[in-house]
Amino acid sequence: MSENKFFMDTNVFTDIVGGIRGSATDCNLQDSPLGKTSVWEGTSVGEYMNELLKKAYDTTRIYQSESSEALPHSLQVIRDSMIKVDKDASKSLDLKDSNVGGEVV
Numbered sequence: 001m002s003e004n005k006f007f008m009d010t011n012v013f014t015d016i017v018g019g020i021r022g023s024a025t026d027c028n029l030q031d032s033p034l035g036k037t038s039v040w041e042g043t044s045v046g047e048y049m050n051e052l053l054k055k056a057y058d059t060t061r062i063y064q065s066e067s068s069e070a071l072p073h074s075l076q077v078i079r080d081s082m083i084k085v086d087k088d089a090s091k092s093l094d095l096k097d098s099n100v101g102g103e104v105v
Contacts, residue, residue, distance in 0.1 A: 016075055020067060023067075033053065037050045
């Protein structure tokens with residue numbers, strides 16, 4: 001007998017989300033270089049380099065936050081959308097089984 005069901009492997013998205021979240025969380029820059037910038041103080045180049053270094057660390061933190069939270073959330077939304085499309089498509093199917101003796105509806 002026919003069933004009006006689809007199956008979509010959404011576990012792929014779940015695994016990707018877990019991998020991204022784990023990898024992004026593991027990527028941390030040590031804050032210790034920021035504590036050693038006093039050597040540069042008093043020079044114009046040093047002050048400029050300190051600002052660049054602070055911006056680099058801020059950017060890294062933002063990237064880490066986005067890649068460990070926003071990106072996985074987006075992929076979960078895609079996964080949930082695929083599940084809904086799968087469910088709606090399966091409900092719209094009109095299946096007929098054919099056999100030698102005739103047609104079963």
